[in-house]
Amino acid sequence: MTKAQAAPKISYDHGVSEKKLIGETIGAFFDRTVEAHRDREALVVRHQNVRWSWGELGRRVDELAAGLLTLGLERGDRVGIWSPNTSEWTLAQFATAKAGLVLVNVNPAYRRAELEYAMNKVECRALILAPALKTSNYLEIVEDLVKDGKLPHLKHVIRLGKEKTPGMLNFDDVATAGGNAEKARIAELAPLLQFDDAINIQFTSGTTGFPKGATLSHHNILNNGYFVGEGLKLTPEDRLCIPVPLYHCFGMVMGNLGCLTHGSTMVYPSEAFDPLATLQAVAEERCTALYGVPTMFIAQLDHPDFAKFDLKSLRTGIMAGAPCPIEVMKKVQSHMHMGEVTIAYGMTETSPVSTQCATDDPVERRVSTVGQVLPHIEIKIVDTEGRTVPRGETGEFCTRGYSVMKGYWNDEAKTKEAVDEAGWMHTGDLATMDEQGYVNIVGRLKDMIIRGGENVYPREIEEFLYRHPKVQDVQVIGVPDLRYGEAVCAWIKLHAGQTATDEEIRAFCQGQIAHYKIPRYIEFVPEFPMTITGKIQKFVMREQTIEKLGLKAQKTA
Template sequence: MTPAPALVHGAKAPPLWFKTLGALIDEQANRYEDHTAAVFSWQNVRLSYRQLSDRSKVLGKAMLEMGLRNGDCIGIMAGNCYQYIEVFLAGGRIGCPVVVLNNTYTAEELRNAVQKSSCKLVFLASEIGSRNLSGHINILRGSSRKNPALPDLRRVVCLGGSQVGEAGVEMQTYNTFTSNGHSVFMNDSVLKRAESLVRPDDVLNLQFTSGTTGSPKAAMLTHTNLINNARFVGDAMALTHEDVLCCPPPLFHCFGLVLGFLDTYTHGSTIVFPSDFFDVGKVVDALVEEDVTVLLGVPTMYISELEVMEKTGQRPRRLRTGLASGSTVSQSLMDQLREKMGVEKMLIAYGMTETSPVTFITSLSDPESKATRTVGRVIPHTSAKVIDSNGKLLGRGERGELCTSGFALQKGYWKNKEKTKESMKEDENGVLWMHTGDEAILDDDGYAHITGRIKDIIIRGGENIFPEKLKKGSCNILLSARPALWLSRTRDTARNEELNKWVGQLLGRHKAPAYCFWLGDAGIGNDFPKTGSGKIKKHVLCDIGNNLVHNGPVKAKL
């Protein structure tokens, strides 16, 4: 019997919103007024919907006063602070795309990202956690009135501290910059004129991809993309104005900015940012002190939070659900969250930066078998299909590349038409599809099972080897053109030969690793190289492995 085609379509209701972020800000301020919109525990700051609206107007006027116009890019590199939200809202009001810059960037990486995105204004924290960013400030400042390496950059605004200088690019503190919004020349009519030029399909946000397999690209995400994506994910979590959501993930990532802030903002809920970067103790404190009902994170965050709660005896009173992104939640972890946190159901979201980011999500009504083993079904106004290497549509249960279409697709990569055409292609019916590069299966019920990355498939002896299956079998990362184990040492570490034999018995001889690399050894490093969102940089691991193999000697050969 021929299987049904691996093609699914999301619901057509509710209808999409076609509005700008500025319009949404005003609507929510009128509707929710003094209801708390955002809490920044570590800064002791609480802002209502009305205050966020008013403050975004002042900051928007300050941006206009310095000469910014529709389409000019604004960058920000900072922790989860109140200024971050204000910059995002103000930029959206006046039509200036906000470029969220990775908190883990080196000074050189920051300069490259600012240069690539043509930022005219950059907001930069003086420190994030214990990390001092004076070097980052200096590299943006430059040594001449206009930094020759950053010809578009006109001003840097420091968040915290008083690091302003006379030489190089003009610098101001945040308070000084926002005071410019009170200029007599910047009245409401000037702001309204700027807002009237903004369209729902304009770029609201530039998000650099994680870059796990190569150089990151900047995805252009529109008002329509982000507002609707946040809205549908919030609907899946059944958010209301009575909910309080705790958001440890960073704002420089779609997880924090869209699935965190915009989710709550579109539903009149309250969001809590317990710290500028992930601090498990502060997260657990916030769960109790702010009476949190929804928690965001990745599985490793949840595990850390459970460990702290076990030691302190703390337990949230109203926590009902949460959202995990980047990985499914195992049944055993789900059981612990239910028993120790009171979470009845944890939702799983799947997507990519280029799709705003979510295209699949589980449901609060899903059975456990679907809730813990899949990434759910497509969200409204979205379609998905699974194809083979020739672009042919496969059947349900057949493994191939996942492609998605619909409102959530990025406008393209910033100033990179070539890469845009590589990943976004029209089919014979003129429908534009994002080729995700993820390998997946669509089951008979329309749920997606992500099985790996297409580029990670290893062909050995005529056999296809799927790294995701190897990871589940050996609990380690396997990469490169030949399987290789990347391991961290434990007290009772097995010998390489024993590991090779064990993997071969468990998964088959052709899947047994050719090399074994141990964290901590010379040339390896003490931890896996990761992006700011916690994903492993596979291309960096491959480079390390290839260097050790070809420039040996390699003691880890099996």
Template sequence: MMCSVVQVEWAKMGKIGRIFLGVNKTYRMQNFSTKQSYYHRTSDFPLKPVTLGQLAEIASYKYGDRPAIISCHQKKQVTFGEVLEEADRLAAGFANLGLQRGDKIGLWAPNLVEWYLAYVACARGGFVAVLMNPFYQPQEVEQMIKKVGIKSLICGDTFRKQNYYNILNEVCPEIAHCKPGKISSQKVPSLQHVVMITDDSKKGTFKYSDILDLADEDSIKMVKKNQNKINMDDPCNIQFTSGTTGNPKAPVQSHFNIVNCGYFCGMSVGLHKKHQKICMQNPFFHVFGTVVAISSSINHGSTIVLPSDGYDPEKNLTAIVEEECNVIFGTPTMYVDLVAVQKKRNEKNIKVEIALSGGALCPPALFRDMMDVIKVKKVMSVYGLTEITAAVFFSTENDSEYQELNTVGKLQEHVEVKVVDTDGHIVPYGVPGELHVRGFSTMLGYYKDKTKTNEMIDSNGWVHTGDQFILTEDGYGQVVGRLKDVIIKGGENIYPKEIEEHLLTHPDILIAYVVGLPHERLGEEVCACIKTRDGIQLTVEEIRQYCRDKIFNFGIPSVVEIMDSFPTTVSGKVQKHKIVENLVRNKLQK
């Protein structure tokens, strides 16, 4: 096929040149190419028309005596058969409290066996699980209860510095004067029951075991009988966005979303081939936990291993060795820490075959460290959003080294994507633009927020991800960066991802994030925030010299900050807006 002059010049420019040119200046070229960035991946495997509760029942028949979850810190192990039995008892107990299908149950606790069981129980009872960050403080707990109308709240006892009952007393002062199940609060009027995962009785609350004891034979039979009355398109859970760019929203995901995303995630990782034991570094409340971990493991009979109730790299490595985990789930930050711990301990009995990285972009240098230091046989990536139920692009077992290190994998089955310019026109393959997604994984919408839902999902069903993306003809994707991360310096668009990737090739840089800081003349200036090996200090001039001839002059950082840690969400996503806020605040205080 003949190429136009414009296409030839575009190709000569190179990737970094294309990025720094600014996407607004490249979009017009889409008219010169017949190969546009649209891809629809079909599948030989049909979608499953079942609910999460029905899936748990299927798993109990197929994998009954196999451990579904092992909690190292609790010294507990529960089989798939026991999961179904206890989940049905719990669902029956809630039904006897008066909860009906569609009622909201908040899960506000760290990684515990009881969290897992309660999540499955919500699906079995037709209740909607509302997944809450275990670090939420009183104001956030109150906001979430009121936002979606939580009727029952299942919470932990203590976790790190959290005392859940003390926080509840701030949110609902009446609790200490109410009988269990009879809460009446002015601040959170929807809340009727609080269930605490503890052996100690606390005023106004039920113990977890109390709910199990409320179930009887008839109510358990009713739970089983009602499975066919729960629709696969019914809401299954409400999963708040993690708030990396501001206030969290409340995406609602259906049973159909969660079951099928978990199925194909598990297929991509190879969970269907044999019994796998997964070291779970992520929190359950995040979409990585509920879909990529819980749903995929129930689909394929894999065992989830919980090293601790919260993130702890030392305990993660111990669990990997002692439980002989052959799969690890985590974010890039978690793998940086795991590599550091393994360098110190030099454990010999590591049998990890696959390490899956998601929740943030994983640099190529870290991939190599995971293989060289942790001795992982294969490193895989997953890309997705809460609004599209966790995963849209996923590494495959046949990926080349280039695809492993430079892409977020191949498009998920039964999904279509396109990359568009600011006018909504599809750009050619290889040209950056905003990624739009359409398919079975699309959320039902933001809870009672049509305005935000319509901003996210257009009238044709396309989800606007807000991510700058490059799509290849064979369905692989590469993230350029977030639209909101674009630095505008003197009117020029600068995309941090390319600078970050180059900085990570420096032998002394472990982590790199690039942000825009306010500048009186230019509007914004480029700031590189880096973590170095063994506390090595790098100057601005050293960084600038390393970037010369590799990055456009306008994109070379003018500010360098050496940092020991970065502000993150509990799920491990770095919050760039907080990095900027902290740096600006520190500058003003000087």
């Protein structure tokens, strides 16, 4: 019986595969990869001139794991890392896993209050940090917090770089501090660690309230990295360019663990995303795969030097993290030679990927859906009452299986809000599922615009406006309206050198989309407010628009 025949007509599906889930810890799997591919290139960090084989990476990871034990850290202790993409980040990822420590990813964009909150929420005992990033002086922030007694649990601060800072340890010193006794302890620990142990805490950027610490296990992220890599048909011959942040699942799970589980090479073009550095890395390192959010691909395609780079080595990759504009997807396939590019969809709480397109799915499927469910995962789409909706109808996307987080750290109430009694993670995303099980994300539950009783999905209007030849990027939001409850507002970024008027954009929509979907307000902007991972912050756009247009008064009138 095939999957298509077996599928009921409700929006439910589950992924099947001849490949079983990996029942191992990250450390055990890491050791096997090192053995199998000892002389092959494992990690290339271009801005640090690092080029390590799997054997060299394995040696350094074991040294750091032993070094961390000299600090008196015990299994289950939390170790934070606050740094852009570096070789040390990757060493920390694998070394903490081998030492049974929980790695806490700290967003490089965090400032003082956010760092203080995150460190104390999970009671971090050690923090590895870069000296600074852009305008943020990390050393100063941490020194101030420690001096003011704001980080009572923090016992060790480990800084990157050669300079010394009073009261702090140097990463390279910690990495070489472990002796035979510590190395023996790491070996003794290996069989004691369990694949269901918590291994990683990632803070989800809450748009309201404090961020929540999604707690992930070896089993969660090792398997997700493996099946995402399987979806790309990765092999030891592949070289994956990773310009996305490591502190996020896209970098450390889909990137690093995707490579680990396939013996592929990890290539970091720069410490934070830079379109030119990414193009150079792909061309010079002969990368076969490239990751990015849509804004990153747009920045590369629009770079004035784009045509100078030979990108023919590219085969595949993933565009994810935000809805992928169809026109951008087509350009990535044709201009960047990524014929097998896939779209993936997920969230931090689900390790992260739940659905992914196949490399050989028809182009229409790959540009208009986020693919089908990954192996060993269940998905369903439900209405506001929690009932599974018929295929083709819109509802909230839910997922269940090995990929669902252990919970939000130290926050039972928030965990219960997100994961129901039957183990389903409620994503807050609106989706549809077609007859073949392909999923389309139509927006966020909270982004949906209700105009005069009509449900308006911003994604649909965005896709239409992308077709306008002058439009480079567009984001659609709902703003308060006295008469209809909400009105449609489009923020438009034009291609360089172009100008346009509100009337011109509305005329383009006339007769093409329903009248209630045509934007009432149009803002031409140079950039969109976004997070460090490239996610558009629609709530910020909404606030700014309300203030600029004076809509608050209307709403309360």
